[in-house]
Amino acid sequence: MTIMTTTNKKALAISLYLNYLVHGIGLIILTQNMQALGHFWNVPIATVSYVVSGIGIGRLLAYFTFGYLSDRFGRKFLIYVGILTYLVFFLGMPLVTNITAAYGLAILAGIANSALDSGTYPTFMEMGGKESASNVFIKAFMSLGEFILPLLVTLLEARSWWYGWSFMLAATILVINLGLVTRVTFPERNRTDQQDVVTATQLPKNQRWLATVALSIYGYTTMAIMILFTQWITLFATNELGYSGIVAHGLLSLYSIGSITGVIVIFILLRRQVSETRLLVVANAVSLLALVVMLNTHQEWLTAAAAFIFGFTAAGGMMQVALNLFLRLYPAHKGLVTGTYFTFGSIATFTVPIFTGWLSKQSIASALGSDILVGIIGLVMVLIVWWALGKQTSLTAARQRINHLDRLIVRLLAKRFDAVTAVNEAKQEAHLPVLDASREERVLERVAHFDPNQRTKPYMQEIYKTVMSASRDYQHDLSNARTDADLSQDGRGALQTSNGKDA
Numbered sequence: 001m002t003i004m005t006t007t008n009k010k011a012l013a014i015s016l017y018l019n020y021l022v023h024g025i026g027l028i029i030l031t032q033n034m035q036a037l038g039h040f041w042n043v044p045i046a047t048v049s050y051v052v053s054g055i056g057i058g059r060l061l062a063y064f065t066f067g068y069l070s071d072r073f074g075r076k077f078l079i080y081v082g083i084l085t086y087l088v089f090f091l092g093m094p095l096v097t098n099i100t101a102a103y104g105l106a107i108l109a110g111i112a113n114s115a116l117d118s119g120t121y122p123t124f125m126e127m128g129g130k131e132s133a134s135n136v137f138i139k140a141f142m143s144l145g146e147f148i149l150p151l152l153v154t155l156l157e158a159r160s161w162w163y164g165w166s167f168m169l170a171a172t173i174l175v176i177n178l179g180l181v182t183r184v185t186f187p188e189r190n191r192t193d194q195q196d197v198v199t200a201t202q203l204p205k206n207q208r209w210l211a212t213v214a215l216s217i218y219g220y221t222t223m224a225i226m227i228l229f230t231q232w233i234t235l236f237a238t239n240e241l242g243y244s245g246i247v248a249h250g251l252l253s254l255y256s257i258g259s260i261t262g263v264i265v266i267f268i269l270l271r272r273q274v275s276e277t278r279l280l281v282v283a284n285a286v287s288l289l290a291l292v293v294m295l296n297t298h299q300e301w302l303t304a305a306a307a308f309i310f311g312f313t314a315a316g317g318m319m320q321v322a323l324n325l326f327l328r329l330y331p332a333h334k335g336l337v338t339g340t341y342f343t344f345g346s347i348a349t350f351t352v353p354i355f356t357g358w359l360s361k362q363s364i365a366s367a368l369g370s371d372i373l374v375g376i377i378g379l380v381m382v383l384i385v386w387w388a389l390g391k392q393t394s395l396t397a398a399r400q401r402i403n404h405l406d407r408l409i410v411r412l413l414a415k416r417f418d419a420v421t422a423v424n425e426a427k428q429e430a431h432l433p434v435l436d437a438s439r440e441e442r443v444l445e446r447v448a449h450f451d452p453n454q455r456t457k458p459y460m461q462e463i464y465k466t467v468m469s470a471s472r473d474y475q476h477d478l479s480n481a482r483t484d485a486d487l488s489q490d491g492r493g494a495l496q497t498s499n500g501k502d503a
């Protein structure tokens, strides 16, 4: 069995997150450098855009295979594949002059992305702890990368420096990270929480099947709802609502800020053990509502608020939350599940531009309006998941509540021990014995009085008898330690005296 120290866990998490910072950069680096690359390759922008589609092909080609390979050869292997293929992409792209080679490199970027996903998501699950929250945080690092790159591109442009430096930055981070990854230990492959195995196998077959179908379809809709919005919102705001260019672009920024805020809030909620299925239902319902508002208002402030709320709920990590539920459903095939889920997402990346492009010939409003349909399907899917996993998650959720409460109880008990230490000091000075039977009786009476549940009073008193017995043992230990310290002090004192001038 692989033992993971806290330091190793932290180092592993940092290197996994760093990859996603680079991936966030990779997601937009071609579109951000469209003009420069077009000049360099001597092709129109449309051809650069065609190269971008290679990323989608790479993802689609690789997810299933890598998912399988991840379960078979381990997560670390996939992370290496991801880092190395991304490295080839970042180093090669600004240097190749041939459009076919560029297309090949874009396919490599897609392959790198699927290798990282197939290795990373299962690893976070296998590391244990707050795995849901950790997976949601991946999204935060992607957003950070997407935030940094445009600033860097603008800086390079303003100084007339080589556009390729932004690619080199990403490559440098990857090289450093490669060094980090070689040093960390990964958790045991397909290691699962016993609870997950029990709950997954307890689920009736048809319910599990239904949840599987719904989560796969959600893999499509959760990606589609975001892509569709980001693709059409700016045009919709200028052409249909008549907003200025600044406001229209600002909507996309608000969406991104909403997304980052959402990731942080959802991360905190998940750490507090909020039910994942409920979170999914609420977030999907609210994002649908935000879309409906956006399509039916002409008031700038309302559109702006809706864009922020949409980013918060649709792009705040819901994709990762649903994947987590999916992973828990098949604890022994995490790589394959990740691959399947993201394959559906890649199909969305491909099909959304096609069907919305066709709809946009009618009107931009109908292109963006189709996002409502996607939102409705997504909501229905998470409702099905909520229903199908109800039983499973009620056990999981109850245990998660217990985990949370235990943490609070231990913290309070630690404070109680602090108070006991103070009591013990006072007692020693007054030469009082540790045991105070009448005080203990009073404590037990108070405990029974505070317990709101009639039935649990005797159990609560039982717990407190143990607490006070431990408290006495602790105090005896304290007294012994003090006596030992005093004795050695006296011994030293006596020694000093015998050697000192006074002697």
Ligand SMILES: O=C(O)C(=O)C[C@]1(C(=O)O)C=C[C@@H](O)C=C1
Pocket: 420, 423, 424, 434, 435, 436, 437, 439, 440, 443, 467, 468, 471, 472
């Ligand atoms: O109150 C005291 O005198 C304590 O030492 C504390 C405490 C307790 O843990 O509550 C422990 C031992 C005594 O027998 C009574 C109570």
